[in-house]
Amino acid sequence: MSDKRLPVTPWPPVRTEPPLVHADAPGPGVKLEMHYVECFGCGDVDNGLHMHSTVGEAGVVYSQFPVTAAHQGAPGLAHGGLLACAFDEALGSTVGNLLRRPAVTGKLETDFLRPVPVGTTLFIAAKVDGVAGRKIYASADGHLDSADGAVAVRARGLFVQVGLDHFTRNGDPDALKKFSQTPSRRADWDINP
Numbered sequence: 001m002s003d004k005r006l007p008v009t010p011w012p013p014v015r016t017e018p019p020l021v022h023a024d025a026p027g028p029g030v031k032l033e034m035h036y037v038e039c040f041g042c043g044d045v046d047n048g049l050h051m052h053s054t055v056g057e058a059g060v061v062y063s064q065f066p067v068t069a070a071h072q073g074a075p076g077l078a079h080g081g082l083l084a085c086a087f088d089e090a091l092g093s094t095v096g097n098l099l100r101r102p103a104v105t106g107k108l109e110t111d112f113l114r115p116v117p118v119g120t121t122l123f124i125a126a127k128v129d130g131v132a133g134r135k136i137y138a139s140a141d142g143h144l145d146s147a148d149g150a151v152a153v154r155a156r157g158l159f160v161q162v163g164l165d166h167f168t169r170n171g172d173p174d175a176l177k178k179f180s181q182t183p184s185r186r187a188d189w190d191i192n193p
């Protein structure tokens with residue numbers, strides 16, 4: 001399958017600066033911890049995506065999504081919404097860990113190019129493409145069963161930087177305390193519950 005169906009709109013869609021990887025960002029080879037134990041993407045959640053990620057060279061973060069029977073839409077195939085979820089996680093983790101700026105997804109586009117069968121693992125390579133003020137643009141390819149397998153899904157997203165109060169005001173007032181229960185998060189984000 002060719003890439004003829006992929007969008008031709010420019011990306012990032014606005015003028016951006018190159019992303020500045022934070023001086024304290026984890027370096028190549030570092031396996032990233034779950035960012036929050038109750039996260040559907042990376043946490044310890046029944047039938048969650050159980051994704052895990054490793055920092056690669058040149059600002060790329062590699063994530064894996066093992067697709068199980070719990071993730072089906074059509075019989076035997078991954079649900080498209082859960083594939084989008086996997087990319088939200090992979091892109092968000094890339095932005096959060098490399099730039100160390102708390103950000104939420106503003107927009108997420110996905111191109112589903114090939115079916116993703118139950119039993120396969122999606123190997124996602126994500127990077128930050130540019131930054132314009134609070135707007136952070138990131139994109140990723142998802143390969144079937146190996147880092148150089150056929151590309152099954154592509155995604156690009158806009159993440160918008162927020163203050164840490166975004167999570168306590170809009171979500172759980174104890175959000176910072178809960179985040180701080182993942183030890184690496186406490187150090188990353190200067191959280192003092």
Ligand SMILES: CCCCCCCC/C=C\CCCCCCCC(=O)SCCNC(=O)CCNC(=O)[C@H](O)C(C)(C)COP(=O)(O)OP(=O)(O)OC[C@H]1O[C@@H](n2cnc3c(N)ncnc32)[C@H](O)[C@@H]1OP(=O)(O)O
Pocket residue numbers: 035088089090092093094095096097102103104105106107133134135158160162164167175176179189
């Ligand atoms: C407690 C500690 C935390 C620690 C963090 C740990 C990190 C760990 C590391 C990593 C793990 C991360 C892994 C997670 C992965 C999953 C992420 C998610 O699922 S996030 C949930 C889904 N997303 C939402 O719930 C957002 C809901 N939306 C909002 O809250 C607001 O709309 C928000 C914040 C996105 C923007 O609202 P405004 O009022 O602050 O700002 P405005 O002015 O509206 O937007 C800012 C700029 O962005 C553009 N913008 C916003 N949304 C846009 C859109 N959909 N399309 C195009 N542009 C958009 C606007 O046009 C504006 O641009 P102009 O500055 O004017 O140039």
